[in-house]
Amino acid sequence: MRVVIVFPHVGYCTGWRPHLATEVRNGSTYHIAQALTYLYSTARHYTPHVRVVDFNFGSHEDNVQRVLDYRPDAILISSTVNSYDSTKQISVDVTRRSAAKLFVGGPAVSSNYFLRPDLLKLDVDCEFVVTDRDIFAWAKQVFGMVDELKFRTFRPDNSWIAETYPPETRDKIRYTVVTSIGCTYKCTFCLNPMVYKINYKDPEIFREELRCLRDEYGADAVSVADPFFFMRQEHADDIMDVFADSGMAWSQQTCLVTLTDPNLERMAETGCRSVLVGIENFTSKEINKPVEVTRFEDRLEVAAGMGISIKPSFISGLLDIDYDVDLAQIHYIREIIDRGLVPNYHIQSNIYTPYIPDARDRLLDVPFRFWGVMPVTAQDEEHWRRNLDLCDMIYELVFPETAVRYQEVRAEYLDHLAHQGTMWMKHRPVPRVAPDKKVHLLTSGRIRVGQP
Ligand code: B12
Ligand code: SF4
Known part of the structure; x- marks a missing residue:
């Protein structure tokens, strides 16, 4: 075949x-x-x-x-x-x-x-x-x-990379690896805990994968795609030992609470240069992991002292957050840039995107290319205007260098909406499932609407 x-x-x-x-x-x-x-x-x-x-x-x-x-x-x-x-x-x-x-x-x-x-x-x-x-x-x-086949023992084959990307393209790509899948937290907007059974790769299989990326592609750095690197300390320690032996630089994503002094020290020793940390929102109940401003700023400082960049990610417009609270968070993001704590190109700041079906969302009828960039959900027209305003504030205050491009994409988005009979997408209603139940139900088919 x-x-x-x-x-x-x-x-x-x-x-x-x-x-x-x-x-x-x-x-x-x-x-x-x-x-x-x-x-x-x-x-x-x-x-x-x-x-x-x-x-x-x-x-x-x-x-x-x-x-x-x-x-x-x-x-x-x-x-x-x-x-x-x-x-x-x-x-x-x-x-x-x-x-x-x-x-x-x-x-x-x-x-x-x-x-x-x-x-x-x-x-x-x-x-x-x-x-x-x-x-x-x-x-x-x-x-x-x-x-x-089991994730723990399965040997990934990276030979497809040479057949897929010509050498001039390979200069622009970051080699990635995944050492564990799934997540022990259950944030309501995230697919990770819903789609994967938690699993950890055998460190020896991982060692071989790194060797191949280094020897065959000359990779001197890799990005670890695990949704939550420090999900199990023992596994993360084993993987960091493999990195120490490999001499490769690496980056990863994890939760704020796991950036303890010992973990940061070991990350620095083993060549970790940056870590993506999902802060999302300091007050939302939709987030299942602890995040606090004081700890965040303290960790930024400690990590920087060890040569590690913390790259925070924020979400505005989450379903349980008021406009004023969101606006204050966007101003806070601007403030940490002005205080020199994080450069803006290390920040992800997005408007909430309804990736997971939720009966509380009302979707806008816009092409999928706008998802993740412009608002695609709101309760009513007034709420949509507030979400658009938050989006404008994000690009204006956090990413001012994108102003011209943002205005082009925004105009295309508004033009699209203006030519629709209604701005709302027509689809059958999403069944009400409690957010914590969704983890076990979303991909099992035990609750379903009927096929497309
Ligand atoms: C690592 C990661 C990233 C990394 C690397 C992305 C990349 N291109 O690999 C970074 C940080 C760069 C990233 C960026 C983004 N990401 Co991301 N990312 C992930 C994450 C956590 C893990 C993906 C992964 O490596 N999984 C491990 C592999 C082995 O598993 P898999 O992808 O599920 O594939 C297996 C099976 O599902 C199945 N399968 C998959 N596809 C198909 C197709 C067919 C036909 C078949 C038969 C089987 C099959 O087989 C595969 C292998 O056996 C996922 C979470 C998730 N649940 O997927 C989010 C996720 C994919 N990302 C997401 C998003 C939104 C983005 C961004 C758009 C975010 C943003 N606002 O910028 C960008 C897009 C960038 C891009 N070019 O892809 C969303 C997608 C939401 C959705 N419902 O569509 C996810 C699901 C996270 C979430 N928010 O819930 N991401
Ligand atoms: S901690 Fe991160 S990966 Fe885990 S459920 Fe929350 S957002 Fe998703």
Whole structure:
């Protein structure tokens, strides 16, 4: 069986920081998706004929041609919601000229398939694939069989990188690895605790993976994609020992409470240069992890003293937060930039995006490329104006260098809304499920709305 794995274009939410910056600078890099490494390696377990095409590089037409040239029997598209416009376009363009069977999966599908299926409608036939705890289970749908593969012992194969990205592109990408999946916290807006069974990679498998990235690609730094690096101390210690032996620089993401003095010291000793820390909002009850201003500022200072940059991430417009409280947080973010505590290009500051179906959201009818950048949910028109105002304040105060680009994207967004009969998206209502119950229900199909 011949398989092509496709990563669609990520819309305006590029992953470069800030999203709407028109120049790539301050060390920004494109992070290779671990979904691709694992989709490729798993597919190779079943067939030798696998190719990956990443639509974030090169033209759409050339990439469609590359998919077709491989003469696939199956095409697997891995999509987030932000890249779903591109997924729709690719689906139409490839199925028009190929008889390959189309499978569409990834976070867009896992989060929406059961509770908001109307969002996934495509103009072509396809089979949707939901990840429910087991990241290898999809082989049953695609290959008609499934072997017992375990994240802990599975050996990822990174040889797809050389076939996918030409050397000039490889200079711009950041090599990534994943050492654990899932999360022990349960923030209501996050897919991680809902889609993955918690699991930890064997440090010796990880050592081999790093060796391959260093020897075959000359990688001298990697980014760890684990949603919560310090989820289990023993595992994190083992992984840091492997980094110490490798001599590679590394970065990771974790929660504020785990940035203790001993952890920061060991991170510094083992070559960790930066850590993404999800602060999100200092007052919201939607957040399941402890975050406090004093601890945050104290940790910023201690980490900086050890040569580690803390890259905080903030969310405005969460469902339980008032406009004034959000506005105060945006001013606070500006203040920490002015006080020299964090440069703005190390900050993620986004308007709340309704990635997880929630009966409290009312979605706007805008293309998916705006998700993660502009407001796409509000209770009513007045609330939408307040969310838009928060968004304006974020770009004006936190990312002033994006002003021109922001105004272009904003104008396109407003123009789109002005040409709709109604600004609200029509879809069947999302069933009310208590946020803490969603962790076990979102991807299991035990509550569902009916298929797209
Ligand atoms: C690491 C990470 C990042 C990293 C690296 C991103 C990258 N490109 O890899 C960084 C920090 C850069 C990042 C950025 C962003 N991210 Co991110 N990220 C993650 C995270 C925590 C882990 C992804 C991962 O590596 N998983 C491990 C791999 C092995 O598992 P997997 O991806 O689930 O894939 C397996 C299966 O699901 C299945 N599968 C997947 N797709 C398909 C398709 C088919 C056809 C089949 C058969 C099977 C299949 O098989 C795979 C392997 O076996 C996820 C959380 C999540 N739950 O996925 C969020 C997540 C994917 N990110 C998200 C978002 C929104 C973003 C940003 C848009 C954020 C922003 N505002 O900038 C950007 C987009 C950047 C980009 N270019 O992709 C959202 C997507 C929401 C949604 N519902 O669409 C997620 C789900 C987190 C969340 N908020 O809940 N991200
Ligand atoms: S702590 Fe981070 S990864 Fe875990 S559920 Fe909350 S936002 Fe998601």
